[in-house]
Amino acid sequence: MSPRAGINLSTILQASLSLIAEEGHDNLTLGKLAKALNIKTPSLYNHIANLADLRQHLAIYGLQQLYKVMAEAAIGQSGERAILSLSFAYVNFARQSPGLYEAISRVSNHDDPELKTHQEAVVQIVAKSMDAYSINKDTKIHLVRGLRSLLHGFTSIEQQQGFQLDLDANTSLTVMIQTFINGFSNIK
Structure with a gap:
């Protein structure tokens, strides 16, 4: 057919x-x-092939789109500015495309080479934003994981309308990321 x-x-x-x-x-x-x-x-x-394959394609497409907005945000930036820009790009992506954002974390085959390529691209753009700091490669990956955890947690709480206090959520995000970056000086 x-x-x-x-x-x-x-x-x-x-x-x-x-x-x-x-x-x-x-x-x-x-x-x-x-x-x-x-x-x-x-x-x-x-x-x-099936629903799992469709979900895999959605995850890959989502990673491609996330990378695109993060790469655009990072142009001409370095250090703290780059990390803040990438962080806001990540959160805004989740705000504007919540279904696609969810698809990224709903992977059916973690061993898919194409998926791994796009995941690695996102990791590398964040790691590159940390080049302004004297941090070794392994520690950078730990920091990328930490930043992703912060951003995913923030995004998840926001999507569940968890920020009900009369304070600007973007200001909270900025304070959180700046505090995270300030911790870089404590890394040995």
């Missing part, structure tokens, strides 16, 4: 993202996706 004209992996991913935005990541099914695309479910198998 040949693929239907106009249906390709890109249109499938976009329709999936629309469904995720409307119904949540856990409610994405191939049946709902086929209905949204006005095709029969078996037609999807011309482009994807």
Whole structure:
């Protein structure tokens, strides 16, 4: 069976993202996706193997988009400015594309070489932002993990409307990241 004209992996991913935005990541099914695309479910198998494969494609696409916004934010920046810019790019990505952000952490195959390539690209752009500091390679990776943990935690709390006090969340984010960066001086 040949693929239907106009249906390709890109249109499938976009329709999936629309469904995720409307119904949540856990409610994405191939049946709902086929209905949204006005095709029969078996037609999807011309482009994807199964739901897990679709989720994998969404994760890879999400990482590509996250890298893109982080790379744009880092242009011409170094040190604290670069780390702050990358951090805000990360959080704003999650704010603007919550379904795609969730897809990044809902990987079905962690051993996928393409996925690993895109994960590594995100790690490297953050590690490069730390080049202004005298930090060895292994410690940089620990710091990248720490920063990701801070940003993911912040994003998760914000998505659950956890910041109810009458204080600006962006100011809280700035204070958190600056405090994290200030800790670099304590690293031996």
